[in-house]
Amino acid sequence: MSKLPRPTDTELAILRILWSxxxxxxxxVHDELSRxxxxxxxxxxxMLQIMTEKGLVRRDDSERTHIYQSRLTEEQTQRQxxxxxxxxxxxxxxxxxxxxxxxxxxxxxxxxxxxxx
Numbered sequence: 137m138s139k140l141p142r143p144t145d146t147e148l149a150i151l152r153i154l155w156s157x158x159x160x161x162x163x164x165v166h167d168e169l170s171r172x173x174x175x176x177x178x179x180x181x182x183m184l185q186i187m188t189e190k191g192l193v194r195r196d197d198s199e200r201t202h203i204y205q206s207r208l209t210e211e212q213t214q215r216q217x218x219x220x221x222x223x224x225x226x227x228x229x230x231x232x233x234x235x236x237x238x239x240x241x242x243x244x245x246x247x248x249x250x251x252x253x
Contacts, residue, residue, distance in 0.1 A: 141190050142220055151206050159205040
């Protein structure tokens with residue numbers, strides 16, 4: 137599989153919709169996106185067209201209503217993003233990445249600490 141471009145935040149939001157719902161029309165993607173942040177139908181259309189050109193999604197235009205689906209699974213995309221972050225920010229050191237990920241996460245309080253026991 138050739139390396140695809142890194143998706144933008146908006147493209148990731150669209151990919152999350154496609155991963156959770158499966159193949160969708162522009163209208164379906166627009167409706168989902170509009171729940172989080174209002175946008176025009178044409179914005180969703182343009183984003184999907186750009187994502188098609190980038191190779192992030194596939195478009196089935198055999199019917200009047202075009203259907204879009206992600207080219208890669210969620211796991212494949214996550215792996216690609218982590219690999220990219222690992223190379224760019226951590227010089228390829230997985231241990232440095234893991235240490236930063238663990239230190240960035242707040243420790244959870246045990247249930248006995250919450251109740252004062």
